[in-house]
Amino acid sequence: xxxxxxAETQEGEHHDINMDERMPNMSSFxxxxxxxxxxxxxxxxxxxxxxxSKFNNMDTxxxxxxxxIEEVQRQILKLQFQREDNPSF
Numbered sequence: 001x002x003x004x005x006x007a008e009t010q011e012g013e014h015h016d017i018n019m020d021e022r023m024p025n026m027s028s029f030x031x032x033x034x035x036x037x038x039x040x041x042x043x044x045x046x047x048x049x050x051x052x053s054k055f056n057n058m059d060t061x062x063x064x065x066x067x068x069i070e071e072v073q074r075q076i077l078k079l080q081f082q083r084e085d086n087p088s089f
Contacts, residue, residue, distance in 0.1 A: 026034070
């Protein structure tokens with residue numbers, strides 16, 4: 001494995017990609033597994049952020065749709081009252 005620089009995570013924490021300095025007693029397999037787990041965690045974090053963003057966007061769109069439906073219902077009621085008040089309408 002080649003030495004890689006220190007990477008910065010989303011929270012601003014630093015984690016060493018070079019496991020030789022942090023844990024010298026680890027086998028290459030253990031280092032590989034830790035690197036893969038770190039990658040998995042990063043991928044899961046990215047997936048979470050993407051899903052959170054999509055759901056927030058959906059919440060906004062549903063809220064807008066709900067307001068539009070309320071407005072249409074209000075206009076329908078207004079037209080019904082106008083029709084009742086004025087049968088020739």
